[in-house]
Amino acid sequence: MIGEIAQLGANVLRLKAQVIADSLSDETRQLIATLQDTLATTQGVGIAAPQIGVSKRVIIIASRPTPRYPSAPLMEPTVMINPAFQIVSDIQEKDWEGCLSIPGIRALVPRYIEIGINYTDQQGGFVETRLEGFVARVFQHEFDHLEGAVYLDRVEDNRDIFAESEYFKNRLDK
Ligand code: ZN
Numbered sequence: 001m002i003g004e005i006a007q008l009g010a011n012v013l014r015l016k017a018q019v020i021a022d023s024l025s026d027e028t029r030q031l032i033a034t035l036q037d038t039l040a041t042t043q044g045v046g047i048a049a050p051q052i053g054v055s056k057r058v059i060i061i062a063s064r065p066t067p068r069y070p071s072a073p074l075m076e077p078t079v080m081i082n083p084a085f086q087i088v089s090d091i092q093e094k095d096w097e098g099c100l101s102i103p104g105i106r107a108l109v110p111r112y113i114e115i116g117i118n119y120t121d122q123q124g125g126f127v128e129t130r131l132e133g134f135v136a137r138v139f140q141h142e143f144d145h146l147e148g149a150v151y152l153d154r155v156e157d158n159r160d161i162f163a164e165s166e167y168f169k170n171r172l173d174k
Contacts, residue, residue: 001030003038003052008102008150010053017048017055017146023081023120028058032079032122035060039077043068044100046138048145051101057082059142063135068098072134080119080127083143088114088130095134097141097151098164106167108160109151111137 006012020028031054039047043066049058062077063069092110099105114132117139121127131139141151155161 001034001037002041003034003054005038005042005100006051006053008099008152010101012050012053012055013101013145013150014148015050015055016148017050017057019057020081020120023122023124028056028081029122031056031058032060036077036079042100045069045072046142047100048142050145050148057146059083059139059146061135061138061142063138075135079122080117080139081121083117083119083139083146085115085117085139085143087112088116094156094160095137096167097137099141099151101145102150102152104164105152106162106164107152107155109137109141109154110156111140111154115139 022028031049034052035047035049038052039060039062045063046059046061049056059080060077063072063075065072091113093113094108094110096106097109113136115136116130118128
């Protein structure tokens, strides 16, 4: 099933999402399947359950080069239930982000460049790992959706916000 992407202004994008109590339930499996199907119809590199109108703590990170993100590294799409992260280094870097819930816009967003993360996987296993660079950025972006935040909330200066047409014209994606 393909979900409808909630657009900026929808209340569900501003809620703190609920913890998944049973990672193996039919309801959770269905939610994950819908998230996977929905993400596959887009050029996004990640998606969070609130973006399809479900205020639950599930995200998918699926970095891959697409016309939307030409320099994104390729990785297996990874489902993360009840994800959490810790800061490894307090160094932040600004880079470009966009969001399926905020079409037509790109902005420079400061993010931690290296984080330790943990989550429950689709089989119910507990996973701990480290992420850096672009993938760490995608994680922090999707995690924000679970907290009711969007990337524009983190932009430091309105001049860091670009129309997507202008962003592509200037080939700002290195
Ligand atoms: Zn987003």
